[in-house]
Amino acid sequence: KQEVTQIPAALSVPEGENLVLNCSFTDSAIYNLQWFRQDPGKGLTSLLLIQSSQREQTSGRLNASLDKSSGRSTLYIAASQPGDSATYLCAGDGGATNKLIFGTGTLLAVQP
Amino acid sequence: EPEVTQTPSHQVTQMGQEVILRCVPISNHLYFYWYRQILGQKVEFLVSFYNNEISEKSEIFDDQFSVERPDGSNFTLKIRSTKLEDSAMYFCASSDFSDTQYFGPGTRLTVL
Numbered sequence: 001k002q003e004v005t006q007i008p009a010a011l012s013v014p015e016g017e018n019l020v021l022n023c024s025f026t027d028s029a030i031y032n033l034q035w036f037r038q039d040p041g042k043g044l045t046s047l048l049l050i051q052s053s054q055r056e057q058t059s060g061r062l063n064a065s066l067d068k069s070s071g072r073s074t075l076y077i078a079a080s081q082p083g084d085s086a087t088y089l090c091a092g093d094g095g096a097t098n099k100l101i102f103g104t105g106t107l108l109a110v111q112p
Numbered sequence: 113e114p115e116v117t118q119t120p121s122h123q124v125t126q127m128g129q130e131v132i133l134r135c136v137p138i139s140n141h142l143y144f145y146w147y148r149q150i151l152g153q154k155v156e157f158l159v160s161f162y163n164n165e166i167s168e169k170s171e172i173f174d175d176q177f178s179v180e181r182p183d184g185s186n187f188t189l190k191i192r193s194t195k196l197e198d199s200a201m202y203f204c205a206s207s208d209f210s211d212t213q214y215f216g217p218g219t220r221l222t223v224l
Contacts, residue, residue: 032211043203044155044215051211089155093211098143099168100213102155 002027004092004103012109017080021106023073023090030092033066033073034100038087047088048075080110114138116216118204124222125194133189133219135204144187145205145213146179148172155203161187194223 003026013019023033031052036044048057048064050073056065063076073090087107091100117136125131137144146158159169161179169177178190187206191198201220205213 034213036215041220043217044205046212046214049210049212091155098207098211098213099145099157099160099170100147100155101157104154 002030002092002094002101004090004101006088006090006103006106008106009104010107010109012111013080014111015080015082017110018076018078019080019108021075021077021088021090021108023075023103025071025073025092025101027094028068028071029094030066030068030071031094032098033064033090033092035062035064035073035075036089036091038089038105040087044089077108080108082110082112084108085110116204116206116214118202118216118219120219121217122220122222124224127196127223128193131191131194131221133191133202133204133221135187135189135216136185137187137204137206138208138214139185141206141208141214143167143207143213144179144181145207146189147203147205147215148200149203149218150197150200158189158202191221194221196223199223 007022033050035047050066061078066073087105089105091102119134144161149155160167201218203218204216207213
């Protein structure tokens with residue numbers, strides 16, 4: 001059974017710092033890996049999708065990588081801003097059905 | 113930019129009552145999903161729907177739950193007889209062949 005874990009559970013950084021959020025999964029038979037942002041009491045905003053044939057994706061200040069062999073994905077945020085403060089979730093699917101298995105989330109606070 | 117919408121944003125109901133949560137997926141998407149998030153817990157998959165039938169459902173999705181696409185735009189989740197433990201945020205999502213799942217803002221269900 002696929003389990004997805006995110007480390008750290010919470011992170012507080014000063015504005016402008018570069019940071020890395022980690023996601024690990026127990027079953028390397030992951031197909032796609034998607035990173036989301038969730039603001040308090042709100043829905044999930046898709047940030048990046050890494051498809052099976054890819055190893056990383058970039059969007060603006062965000063870069064996500066996927067290493068299936070080690071069962072890990074990282075989300076790199078460059079030059080963090082207070083507006084980046086949110087919970088970041090990673091989720092993987094097994095390919096055949098597209099159901100997403102979510103991680104525990106990392107609560108990020110960027111201090112001005 | 114197209115987005116998934118959900119109504120109502122908050123539903124309060126008495127235990128044992130039926131509720132219907134509504135979603136309008138992105139118009140050209142073919143895959144539809146329901147997830148839920150109990151307060152403080154992970155986002156959990158409930159059901160996926162494609163070509164007018166359920167493709168996969170989780171253990172949570174028992175006989176009390178049903179989904180329907182009554183017309184070309186709406187996608188609904190019905191809970192026949194709500195329990196206290198059904199209190200959660202319910203998210204609808206949709207995707208096309210790109211595999212990125214786009215989530216709605218959620219419906220907060222409170223069962224009293």
